Amino acid sequence: MTARRPRVTSTDVARAAGVSQSAVSRTFTPGASVAPKTRKRVVEAAARLGYRPNAIARSLITRRTKLVGIVMAHLTNPFYPPVLERFSRRLEEHGRRVLLITVPGQSRGDAALPEILQYQVDSLVLTSATLSSAMADECARLGLPVVLFNRTAARTRVSAVCCDNEAAGMLAADLLLDAGDRRLGYVAGTANSSTNLERERGFFERVASRKAPRPKRVIGDYVYETAFAAVRGLLAGRGRPRALFCANDVMAFAAIDAARDLGLRVPTDVSIVAVDDSAMARWRAYDLTTIRQPIDAMVDATVDLLLGLEDGRITGSVVRRLPGELVVRGSARLPARLRRH
Amino acid sequence: MTARRPRVTSTDVARAAGVSQSAVSRTFTPGASVAPKTRKRVVEAAARLGYRPNAIARSLITRRTKLVGIVMAHLTNPFYPPVLERFSRRLEEHGRRVLLITVPGQSRGDAALPEILQYQVDSLVLTSATLSSAMADECARLGLPVVLFNRTAARTRVSAVCCDNEAAGMLAADLLLDAGDRRLGYVAGTANSSTNLERERGFFERVASRKAPRPKRVIGDYVYETAFAAVRGLLAGRGRPRALFCANDVMAFAAIDAARDLGLRVPTDVSIVAVDDSAMARWRAYDLTTIRQPIDAMVDATVDLLLGLEDGRITGSVVRRLPGELVVRGSARLPARLRRH
Numbered sequence: 001m002t003a004r005r006p007r008v009t010s011t012d013v014a015r016a017a018g019v020s021q022s023a024v025s026r027t028f029t030p031g032a033s034v035a036p037k038t039r040k041r042v043v044e045a046a047a048r049l050g051y052r053p054n055a056i057a058r059s060l061i062t063r064r065t066k067l068v069g070i071v072m073a074h075l076t077n078p079f080y081p082p083v084l085e086r087f088s089r090r091l092e093e094h095g096r097r098v099l100l101i102t103v104p105g106q107s108r109g110d111a112a113l114p115e116i117l118q119y120q121v122d123s124l125v126l127t128s129a130t131l132s133s134a135m136a137d138e139c140a141r142l143g144l145p146v147v148l149f150n151r152t153a154a155r156t157r158v159s160a161v162c163c164d165n166e167a168a169g170m171l172a173a174d175l176l177l178d179a180g181d182r183r184l185g186y187v188a189g190t191a192n193s194s195t196n197l198e199r200e201r202g203f204f205e206r207v208a209s210r211k212a213p214r215p216k217r218v219i220g221d222y223v224y225e226t227a228f229a230a231v232r233g234l235l236a237g238r239g240r241p242r243a244l245f246c247a248n249d250v251m252a253f254a255a256i257d258a259a260r261d262l263g264l265r266v267p268t269d270v271s272i273v274a275v276d277d278s279a280m281a282r283w284r285a286y287d288l289t290t291i292r293q294p295i296d297a298m299v300d301a302t303v304d305l306l307l308g309l310e311d312g313r314i315t316g317s318v319v320r321r322l323p324g325e326l327v328v329r330g331s332a333r334l335p336a337r338l339r340r341h
Numbered sequence: 342m343t344a345r346r347p348r349v350t351s352t353d354v355a356r357a358a359g360v361s362q363s364a365v366s367r368t369f370t371p372g373a374s375v376a377p378k379t380r381k382r383v384v385e386a387a388a389r390l391g392y393r394p395n396a397i398a399r400s401l402i403t404r405r406t407k408l409v410g411i412v413m414a415h416l417t418n419p420f421y422p423p424v425l426e427r428f429s430r431r432l433e434e435h436g437r438r439v440l441l442i443t444v445p446g447q448s449r450g451d452a453a454l455p456e457i458l459q460y461q462v463d464s465l466v467l468t469s470a471t472l473s474s475a476m477a478d479e480c481a482r483l484g485l486p487v488v489l490f491n492r493t494a495a496r497t498r499v500s501a502v503c504c505d506n507e508a509a510g511m512l513a514a515d516l517l518l519d520a521g522d523r524r525l526g527y528v529a530g531t532a533n534s535s536t537n538l539e540r541e542r543g544f545f546e547r548v549a550s551r552k553a554p555r556p557k558r559v560i561g562d563y564v565y566e567t568a569f570a571a572v573r574g575l576l577a578g579r580g581r582p583r584a585l586f587c588a589n590d591v592m593a594f595a596a597i598d599a600a601r602d603l604g605l606r607v608p609t610d611v612s613i614v615a616v617d618d619s620a621m622a623r624w625r626a627y628d629l630t631t632i633r634q635p636i637d638a639m640v641d642a643t644v645d646l647l648l649g650l651e652d653g654r655i656t657g658s659v660v661r662r663l664p665g666e667l668v669v670r671g672s673a674r675l676p677a678r679l680r681r682h
Contacts, residue, residue: 050482067440075422076620085416088443097460099408100439102429119438141391224624257625279417283565284598285626 008051017045068306069121071101077222078250078278079293080127083149086299087125094307096122117142123306125149145309147302150293152194157317159309161302163293164321165195165275169202171291171326172245172273177210178335181271184215185234185241187251189222196222199247199275216241220251227251232258235270242271243333249276253286256331271333275324287330294322349392358386409647410462412442418563419591419619420634421468424490427640428466435648437463458483464647466490486650488643491634493535498658500650502643504634505662506536506616510543512632512667513586513614518551519676522612525556526575526582528592530563537563540588540616557582561592568592573599576611583612584674590617594627597672612674616665628671635663 010028014021019038026034027042034042045051068091074080088098101116113135116124123145136158139146148160176184186203189196200217207215218234220227227246231254234240246252252274259270266272274281277292301320308314328338351369355362360379367375368383375383386392409432415421429439442457454476457465464486477499480487489501517525527544530537541558548556559575561568568587572595575581587593593615600611607613615622618633642661649655669679 050479075426078419081416081422084441085443088441092443098441100411100425100429100441102426102433138391224620228625253624253626261625279565280621283594284569284602285594 008049010051012049013042013045013051016049017041065120065122066096067099067119067121068096069099069101069116069119069124071103071116071124071126073103073127074222075102077248078280079150079248079276079295082279083127083295083299086296087303090299090303094303113138117144123147123310125302125306126151145306147305147309149298149302150195152198152319159305159317160319161298161305162195162321163275163298164323165198166202167321168275168291168324169199169204169245170206171202171324172199172275173203173206173210175273175289175326175332175335175338176243176245176271177207177212178337179243179271179333180335181243181333182212183239183242184212185244186215186217187220187227187231187244187246187255188217189220189247189251191219191221193222196247199245203245215245220246220254222248222251224250224254227254228258231255232261235259235262235264240270242269244270244272246272246274249274249278249281249288249290252288252290252331253280256286256288266331267333272331277327281327281329289329289332290327291324292327293324297322349390351392353390354383354386354392357390358382406461406463407437408440408460408462409437410440410442410457410460410465412444412457412465412467414444414468415563416443418589419621420491420589420617420636423620424468424636424640427637428644431640431644435644454479458485464488464651466643466647467492486647488646488650490639490643491536493539493660500646500658501660502639502646503536503662504616504639505664506539507543508662509616509632509665510540510545510586511547512543512665513540513616514544514547514551516614516630516667516673516676516679517584517586517612518548518553519678520584520612520674521676522584522674523553524580524583525553526585527556527558528561528568528572528585528587528596529558530561530588530592532560532562534563537588540586544586556586561587561595563589563592565591565595568595569599572596573602576600576603576605581611583610585611585613587613587615590615590619590622590629590631593629593631593672594621597627597629607672608674613672618668622668622670630670630673631668632665633668634665638663 010021010024014024017024019041023034023038024042027039070084070087072080072084091098099119099121124139125147127149136146136153146158148158150162152160152162184207186200188200204215216234218230220230231244235258244255246255252272255272256266259266264270274288274290275293277290280286281288281290301322305314305318328334351362351365355365358365360382364375364379365383368380411425411428413421413425432439440460440462465480466488468490477487477494487499489499491503493501493503525548527541529541545556557575559571561571572585576599585596587596593613596613597607600607605611615629615631616634618631621627622629622631642663646655646659669675
């Protein structure tokens with residue numbers, strides 16, 4: 001396992017198989033025509049010699065590397081691992097591979113971009129990280145398709161796919177108000193993230209339009225520990241909310257634990273609803289009522305958009321907002337319309 | 342955003358900056374010498390023109406792509422996201438990028454390998470997926486360094502880094518037996534995985550050597566739902582164990598929920614210890630006593646090994662087993678030696 005052996009070339013394979021080099025090339029080109037018998041001889045010779053067609057050398061001819069860069073900041077947020085897994089699987093179905101770039105949590109994603117571009121990715125997905133207008137313009141100038149996932153960006157003309165977060169905020173407000181709760185609280189995620197801004201706006205506007213008191217607001221930063229401390233303070237104080245809308249599942253788990261830590265019952269004393277529907281929402285300790293983000297549909301829409309932008313079928317920027325869906329479990333008091341009889 | 346613009350070359354940058362092409366090349370080669378003033382002019386001209394040195398074209402000359410392939414099967418197991426995140430960060434510090442390959446859970450990882458090799462990765466990390474002996478031999482023949490992470494493989498001479506799982510099993514047995522529990526249970530992960538086989542062996546052998554009754558055993562497959570059903574059955578039956586060793590955290594969360602579902606208190610009625618120390622182990626609902634896998638040290642050892650194998654500093658195969666560390670929280674009854682006074 002020290003120095004690499006000299007690489008086996010298509011000429012070596014052609015010689016060993018007793019066919020032309022063109023036959024070898026066609027065997028390894030998806031969609032190219034080659035007689036079954038010839039293909040069999042080529043594949044056998046290639047296996048014997050350890051030949052692998054070189055995707056990278058080919059990319060210099062096709063100007064396509066088949067690499068899609070995915071920039072992620074919050075892999076430890078349970079929302080993202082299933083997202084990354086589905087991206088990887090779906091892109092592989094289209095013959096692409098994921099070049100993964102992780103960036104620190106609050107990063108703009110700009111710092112990593114120059115190096116990513118060195119790899120000549122065919123397109124780029126930005127998840128948690130924000131993209132500056134300058135860098136978005138740079139990508140546009142290079143003709144590099146970029147899609148924001150679970151993010152929208154003000155002041156850029158970048159395509160984006162996300163959940164309809166404002167509608168999710170409204171849905172949460174209606175659920176809690178319809179159940180008879182008027183003293184509400186909001187547990188905010190990272191304050192200036194687009195997901196939080198949109199969920200918060202939908203929630204507060206719907207509460208206001210229904211003439212309920214303005215909800216109390218604490219910041220949980222999308223993180224368990226921060227949310228636990230914030231919610232514990234909120235629930236221990238005077239005039240405690242009867243019901244909470246948490247901007248993601250993890251903060252709702254913290255809210256449930258904080259309520260129980262104070263001897264409060266969920267949902268009898270505090271009713272809790274969130275956004276995500278991560279795997280843990282089903283766990284017995286939490287049994288969380290939450291608005292499911294349609295991860296599969298969001299990823300699929302992003303992949304369709306990327307491929308469309310790559311081959312020019314889609315031009316300009318497209319923003320798609322997919323509706324969330326309420327998943328009723330045990331953590332929220334229910335309005336009469338949703339109660340099981 | 343349709344067709345890509347013609348690529349800016351180093352010659353264009355040299356002309357715009359009024360320097361030699363060699364100066365441009367040296368500016369973008371890590372470690373190469375170039376005068377600060379020259380570097381500044383090159384970087385400014387490169388930024389103005391949108392020039393990016395082409396890592397892929399360079400790889401054809403250096404025979405190094407700086408890509409490390411990482412094969413993962415279980416991204417939704419909370420053990421893996423922080424692992425992937427640290428791999429990405431540490432490899433980036435060494436100028437590498439992660440080519441991510443996800444494979445179905447029970448896959449051998451072989452199916453994806455031919456395509457991965459097309460990308461001419463410099464080296465390969467296999468996490469959850471097993472690697473067949475044939476495929477391991479193929480990698481060795483190509484001179485491609487491979488390191489198994491959190492896995493060992495019988496009958497191959499592939500390098501591996503993992504937690505000392507057998508010692509973890511012994512540690513769990515000692516903890517539970519020292520606390521005075523003699524009726525034990527084992528919640529197995531995926532039965533034929535090396536992590537499960539090693540943890541199980543360490544646990545059962547230590548229990549036997551200490552003359553305690555053979556523990557009851559159920560299979561949880563490393564998954565919450567499977568473990569919940571299995572543990573519920575075990576605890577509802579006759580002669581229920583007083584203490585459980587779960588082969589990972591997620592199954593311990595399920596075990597705690599199953600115990601509570603039966604009206605049993607943790608740890609008073611059922612004492613529970615596990616392996617992992619995932620983020621959720623700290624959550625109030627679980628407060629899990631568990632054996633921490635040293636993820637950071639494991640990833641760092643793997644990266645060192647990969648780089649050593651790549652440049653020939655390390656030859657042959659190396660297997661490193663790093664010790665786990667007991668993290669005491671509230672889910673297990675403690676022996677007198679560990680009780681706080």
